[in-house]
Amino acid sequence: MKRVLLPILMLFLASAVMYGQQKEVTKFLGIPVDGSKSEMIRQLKKKGFEPTPDNPEVLNGEFNGMDVNLHVVTNNGKVWRIMVADNHLAGGTDIRIRFNNLCRQFQNNGKYMSISAKGYELSDDEDIEYEITVNDKRYEAIYYQLPAVIDSTAIMKAMESTISQYTDEQRSNPTKEMQADAYAAAIMYLYEISSKRPVWFMINNVYGQYYLTLFYDNEYNRANGEDL
Numbered sequence: 001m002k003r004v005l006l007p008i009l010m011l012f013l014a015s016a017v018m019y020g021q022q023k024e025v026t027k028f029l030g031i032p033v034d035g036s037k038s039e040m041i042r043q044l045k046k047k048g049f050e051p052t053p054d055n056p057e058v059l060n061g062e063f064n065g066m067d068v069n070l071h072v073v074t075n076n077g078k079v080w081r082i083m084v085a086d087n088h089l090a091g092g093t094d095i096r097i098r099f100n101n102l103c104r105q106f107q108n109n110g111k112y113m114s115i116s117a118k119g120y121e122l123s124d125d126e127d128i129e130y131e132i133t134v135n136d137k138r139y140e141a142i143y144y145q146l147p148a149v150i151d152s153t154a155i156m157k158a159m160e161s162t163i164s165q166y167t168d169e170q171r172s173n174p175t176k177e178m179q180a181d182a183y184a185a186a187i188m189y190l191y192e193i194s195s196k197r198p199v200w201f202m203i204n205n206v207y208g209q210y211y212l213t214l215f216y217d218n219e220y221n222r223a224n225g226e227d228l
Contacts, residue, residue: 024147025218026197028082029063033218040072040079060087064105080221089209092128098212099203103141112143112199113190132205142200147193158189196220 026033031043041057049061049070059070063084073081090098100121106112107119114120120141122128131137162185163171166178196219204211 023220024197025220026145026199026216028216033079033082033216034221035079036077037072037074037079040082044070044072064102075221075223076226078221080218080223082216084214084216085204086211086213089206089211092210095203095210095212096122096124096126096128099139099141099201102201102212102214106141106143106199111146113146113187113194114141114143115187115191116141128203128210129208132203133208138202140200140202142198144191144194145197145199146190150190150193155186155189158185161185 029044029047031040031047033040037057041059044059045051047061049059052058052060052069057072059072061068061070063070067087069085069087071083071085072079073083103119103121107114122139128139132139159182162181163174163178170178198217198219199214200217201212201214204213
């Protein structure tokens with residue numbers, strides 16, 4: 001059993017320690033995406049963002065090396081989304097490069113996980129202009145913020161539960177299929193404890209020019225039909 005689980009377990013524990021039982025919400029620049037809009041704006045101003053001339057509730061500043069506008073979105077008085085929008089437009093090639101760079105940054109950041117087997121990076125021959133204009137294709141990538149701490153025992157139990165379907169003899173000589181099953185169980189556990197903290201981004205089109213928007217969502221506060 002340990003021959004199957006240990007390499008996979010070490011992969012996830014490289015950037016995490018334990019998972020606490022308290023509910024964690026998505027964070028933006030270390031600020032919980034939660035509470036009132038006024039308090040969120042106050043916290044963002046402390047990070048150096050300033051109100052735009054046209055709308056004091058839309059903030060401008062630098063994020064991840066880009067000039068951006070921040071929009072704070074609420075539901076029933078609680079913040080559930082921070083939208084980060086590029087302030088400058090780019091051509092098809094430049095936006096593809098920016099999209100791919102951002103994908104790599106998230107993939108290499110131990111605070112995030114992805115459930116996409118293939119990843120989201122676009123190939124060099126992807127004709128973004130044609131696909132968006134003619135086929136109305138949507139380009140987006142989604143990642144999930146992992147908890148600040150992860151329970152290694154819970155991951156072990158999830159993988160052991162999956163591997164328990166095999167015989168003792170099979171477990172003593174694990175195959176690639178068994179390792180893949182254990183890996184999938186670990187991924188599913190991490191997704192379950194992170195699914196309420198998605199961070200995703202997409203390419204937007206403005207008359208043949210493009211920009212990215214990022215969304216830091218707190219799914220605990222998102223509308224779920226309560227007002228219907």
